[in-house]
Amino acid sequence: MSWPDYSFEEAALRSGARFVAGVDEVGRGPLAGPVTAAAVILDAACIPDGLNDSKKLSAKRRETLAEMIMARCDWAVGHASVEEIDRLNILRASHLAMCRAIAGLRQRPCLVLVDGNMLPRELDLPGQAVVGGDARCLSIAAASILAKLLRDRIMVDLAQQHPGYGWEVNAGYPTPAHRRALLDLGVTPYHRRSFAPVYKILCKEETTSS
Numbered sequence: 771m772s773w774p775d776y777s778f779e780e781a782a783l784r785s786g787a788r789f790v791a792g793v794d795e796v797g798r799g800p801l802a803g804p805v806t807a808a809a810v811i812l813d814a815a816c817i818p819d820g821l822n823d824s825k826k827l828s829a830k831r832r833e834t835l836a837e838m839i840m841a842r843c844d845w846a847v848g849h850a851s852v853e854e855i856d857r858l859n860i861l862r863a864s865h866l867a868m869c870r871a872i873a874g875l876r877q878r879p880c881l882v883l884v885d886g887n888m889l890p891r892e893l894d895l896p897g898q899a900v901v902g903g904d905a906r907c908l909s910i911a912a913a914s915i916l917a918k919l920l921r922d923r924i925m926v927d928l929a930q931q932h933p934g935y936g937w938e939v940n941a942g943y944p945t946p947a948h949r950r951a952l953l954d955l956g957v958t959p960y961h962r963r964s965f966a967p968v969y970k971i972l973c974k975e976e977t978t979s980s
Contacts, residue, residue: 773822774911778883778900779812787880789844792909793871794885795864796824796917800942801952801968802935802961803925804849805860807867808916809875809882811844812909818842821911823904824918836919839912846874847920856964865890871913885910932958 779790795807818838820831827835839845848870850863858866869892872882881896882889885903903910922941929937935951935958942948942960944967952961952971961968 772905774904774906774908776812776814776817776908778898778903778907779814779909782881782883782898783814789877789879790881790883790909791844791872791875791879792883792885792903792907792911792913793868794904794910794913794917795867796914796921797942798860798864799944800962801944801948801965802852802937802942802958803921803928804851805855805864805867806847806849806917806921806924807864807871808845808847808913808920809868809871809879810839810909810912810916811875811877811879812912813842816842817908818912821908821915823911824914826905827915829922832915832919835912835915839916843912844876845912845916846871847916848872848874849924852960852962855962859964860962861888862891865892869893883907883910885914928960932960 782790789811791809791811793809795805797805818835848867850867855863868890884897884899887899887901889897889899900907904914925937925941934955936947940948957968
């Protein structure tokens with residue numbers, strides 16, 4: 771397994787940056803729930819051991835690392851709602867969540883390292899897009915862990931309000947069980963109406979009722 775390192779941050783710090791934030795989002799693919807982003811400024815003197823892309827870590831390991839990140843780092847989280855996803859599109863909503871997370875940091879970053887190949891249009895700070903950043907850059911990996919953990923918790927809460935869709939285990943992603951539940955139980959207020967599987971069901975309902 772390859773591990774992320776601190777080279778992106780070190781390069782920026784050598785160039786005069788004081789605070790470097792890593793930013794990542796989780797939840798572009800689900801049919802339900804918000805998209806969630808986290809921003810993290812690591813303290814070089816006490817970086818938690820074992821940071822990696824959240825998808826490569828067990829749920830238990832994510833929990834442990836998230837506690838360390840929250841205790842040792844400047845961090846913040848931001849969300850974009852289902853309504854914002856449907857109004858803006860998922861990419862713009864993801865960028866909105868990122869900007870909200872960055873705005874929540876105690877310190878204003880001199881540079882923002884963003885996972886992906888595009889910087890948010892609304893970003894009012896110097897930024898660098900890092901493709902595959904959660905597997906290459908420690909502060910982005912830390913952000914991916916927080917975003918994943920906190921969004922999963924939201925989906926567990928929503929699953930209690932809307933049982934039957936399996937959100938506590940699928941986090942709103944389009945698993946076969948979730949798709950079946952959509953057909954059997956219908957669309958909730960937390961489903962993304964602009965996403966094709968949900969949109970098609972709504973269109974069928976309209977055709978049936980008209």
